[in-house]
Amino acid sequence: MEDLAKFAADGKLKAKFLEVESEFSAMSSMVGAVAAGSRVFTATSSQGLALMHEVLFATSGMRLPVVMIVANRALSAPINIWNDHSDTMAERDSGWIQLYTENVQETVDTLIQAYKIAEKILLPVMVCMDGFILTHVIEPVDIPKQKDVDEFLPKYQPDHAVLDTERPMTFGPFTYPEPYFDLKKDMEEAIQDSKDVISEINEEFANKFKRKYGDGFIEEYKNDKDTVIVALGSVCGTIKEVVDKRKDVGLVRIKCFRPFPTEELIKSLKGKKTIIVLEKAFAYGLGVGPVFAEIRNALYPFTEKSKFISVIAGLGGVDIRVIQINDVVDKSKQMKDGEVVWMKT
Amino acid sequence: MAPGTRTCAGCGAVLAARMLLKATGKDVIVCEATGCMEVTSTQYPTTAWKVPWIHVLFENSASVATGVKAALEAQGNNHTQVIAYGGDGGMVDIGFGAVSGALERDDDIMIITYDNEAYANTGIQRSGATPFGASATTTPAGLESQGKKQWKKNIPMIAVAHGSKYVATASIGYPQDLQKKIKKAMQVKGARYLHIHAPCPIGWAFDSSMTIQVAKLAVQTGMWMLYEIDDGAFKRTMTPELKPVDEYIKLQGRFKHLKPETIKIIQERINASWKEMDNLEKCGVNLRTIL
Numbered sequence: 001m002e003d004l005a006k007f008a009a010d011g012k013l014k015a016k017f018l019e020v021e022s023e024f025s026a027m028s029s030m031v032g033a034v035a036a037g038s039r040v041f042t043a044t045s046s047q048g049l050a051l052m053h054e055v056l057f058a059t060s061g062m063r064l065p066v067v068m069i070v071a072n073r074a075l076s077a078p079i080n081i082w083n084d085h086s087d088t089m090a091e092r093d094s095g096w097i098q099l100y101t102e103n104v105q106e107t108v109d110t111l112i113q114a115y116k117i118a119e120k121i122l123l124p125v126m127v128c129m130d131g132f133i134l135t136h137v138i139e140p141v142d143i144p145k146q147k148d149v150d151e152f153l154p155k156y157q158p159d160h161a162v163l164d165t166e167r168p169m170t171f172g173p174f175t176y177p178e179p180y181f182d183l184k185k186d187m188e189e190a191i192q193d194s195k196d197v198i199s200e201i202n203e204e205f206a207n208k209f210k211r212k213y214g215d216g217f218i219e220e221y222k223n224d225k226d227t228v229i230v231a232l233g234s235v236c237g238t239i240k241e242v243v244d245k246r247k248d249v250g251l252v253r254i255k256c257f258r259p260f261p262t263e264e265l266i267k268s269l270k271g272k273k274t275i276i277v278l279e280k281a282f283a284y285g286l287g288v289g290p291v292f293a294e295i296r297n298a299l300y301p302f303t304e305k306s307k308f309i310s311v312i313a314g315l316g317g318v319d320i321r322v323i324q325i326n327d328v329v330d331k332s333k334q335m336k337d338g339e340v341v342w343m344k345t
Numbered sequence: 346m347a348p349g350t351r352t353c354a355g356c357g358a359v360l361a362a363r364m365l366l367k368a369t370g371k372d373v374i375v376c377e378a379t380g381c382m383e384v385t386s387t388q389y390p391t392t393a394w395k396v397p398w399i400h401v402l403f404e405n406s407a408s409v410a411t412g413v414k415a416a417l418e419a420q421g422n423n424h425t426q427v428i429a430y431g432g433d434g435g436m437v438d439i440g441f442g443a444v445s446g447a448l449e450r451d452d453d454i455m456i457i458t459y460d461n462e463a464y465a466n467t468g469i470q471r472s473g474a475t476p477f478g479a480s481a482t483t484t485p486a487g488l489e490s491q492g493k494k495q496w497k498k499n500i501p502m503i504a505v506a507h508g509s510k511y512v513a514t515a516s517i518g519y520p521q522d523l524q525k526k527i528k529k530a531m532q533v534k535g536a537r538y539l540h541i542h543a544p545c546p547i548g549w550a551f552d553s554s555m556t557i558q559v560a561k562l563a564v565q566t567g568m569w570m571l572y573e574i575d576d577g578a579f580k581r582t583m584t585p586e587l588k589p590v591d592e593y594i595k596l597q598g599r600f601k602h603l604k605p606e607t608i609k610i611i612q613e614r615i616n617a618s619w620k621e622m623d624n625l626e627k628c629g630v631n632l633r634t635i636l
Contacts, residue, residue, distance in 0.1 A: 025443050036416035
């Protein structure tokens with residue numbers, strides 16, 4: 001955000017840069033600005049996202065195409081500034097589309113796609129990139145040319161609803177139970193329908209910019225073994241290292257967590273002997289990680305043939321190393337279905 | 346505003362909204378906080394608002410207005426007035442952080458509180474704007490309670506302490522004064538703050554036919570004082586010969602438990618405040634230059 005402020009200060013970014021007093025107000029002013037017909041952006045992390053919690057639900061409920069980057073970081077308490085996924089996993093049912101990226105290039109590319117997705121289906125999108133691991137890294141990145149991006153993503157022109165004195169409309173009214181129920185159901189249908197849009201935009205982006213990340217939902221990497229690791233985000237780079245060196249394990253990376261890629265995961269995981277879900281968050285009180293629970297639910301009709309292992313790793317920024325992943329894969333052969341591993345050196 | 350909102354009979358808040366829009370005209374966007382006006386005027390799929398109107402949450406109408414204004418400016422629209430509107434709960438208490446932020450940044454919006462002196466929409470819980478001695482559902486009068494223990498939070502003075510170029514108080518009992526202030530505020534660029542006193546028959550426990558009378562008496566007794574602070578210069582817009590506060594208090598059920606000695610405390614506070622306002626005017630202190 002500081003760099004964007006500098007771009008705006010130097011006149012390189014033609015935008016109004018708002019500096020507000022809190023993340024709560026940041027998201028609130030974005031809702032106002034997008035409702036008034038402008039494209040908006042912000043970035044946040046951890047506590048900031050938690051402070052936005054109430055506004056996140058209002059944004060999706062009002063069907064406003066807000067886009068933001070979340071630099072994934074741990075939630076208090078105890079206070080901790082490092083990377084994990086507790087912040088965005090806590091917002092997984094907020095009605096936002098969630099896209100997790102593996103590296104900085106993918107984050108840039110996904111952000112461009114995110115606007116197109118959000119504006120087409122009228123739902124907000126959060127692009128989730130690992131805090132520190134991706135936000136504080138130096139990596140060669142190809143920034144697409146403005147002209148190409150403008151062609152791919154033309155000017156935002158809302159035709160649905162906009163705050164316009166020529167055409168007065170009421171946004172965010174008080175709603176009784178019956179229409180509330182219907183509107184919420186409509187929202188879920190829109191999220192499900194967004195799968196076609198995400199897929200289309202993934203192809204369109206690949207054609208134009210010659211870069212592609214799986215089918216837009218998941219990315220399979222040497223997934224032709226009996227054992228597979230399922231994970232999200234930058235740790236997949238480390239897992240790919242493991243996969244390359246061993247001959248007995250593959251990887252399925254979930255890029256799009258909301259909408260949840262049920263069909264894609266069934267296709268890629270059905271019939272596997274061992275499914276190891278490695279994730280940087282925990283569903284406290286449930287006994288497993290949230291991604292694990294959702295994958296097991298998606299694969300329920302096929303669970304008899306598979307053993308599911310829940311690996312909780314990297315909470316509060318704990319390093320995840322090749323040696324530990326190797327160790328889990330080795331030990332998984334002796335583990336029982338449903339076992340939970342808190343992986344730490 | 347269209348007629349036929351679902352407010353209670355004798356609602357002061359809906360009068361404030363009507364008077365506001367009469368003064369602003371149609372080139373305006375209203376960003377409203379959750380509260381009485383929001384629930385009664387926009388029951389889906391109907392609406393009473395004939396101007397663009399948006400409600401997001403309870404405590405963010407000022408931030409929403411900041412965003413709307415920024416978008417209009419980015420689109421080259423520099424004429425439409427953007428209003429952050431809410432009750433005392435939404436503006437004085439739970440949404441005060443957003444109000445303070447917009448005032449501090451001097452965002453080009455009008456921030457307007459309609460003050461019915463309680464969280465009226467949710468069941469008359471006390472707010473920071475509830476007056477001393479009033480019985481509210483969370484500060485009920487009882488054998489060991491004389492109602493709210495604290496004085497009313499002075500938001501207009503807090504607004505001017507942010508450096509706001511135009512701050513005013515108003516009352517639905519004096520529509521011409523109110524509309525004059527709105528029109529004046531519209532001429533000013535930056536964050537402006539208006540605080541409108543709007544009696545609530547249900548919350549304050551008076552007959553719904555008496556709303557205007559109660560509003561006028563609040564001003565005539567000094568329980569609510571009408572003034573403006575234009576570019577830092579404080580000036581009362583009404584200087585009546587103050588009536589005894591008892592005339593205002595005795596009309597309302599929320600004060601019926603008050604003992605004469607408590608009423609005396611209130612009277613003394615009003616007298617002292619009125620005298621300080623004399624001093625403020627005489628001295629010509631510029632409140633915006635105090636840093």
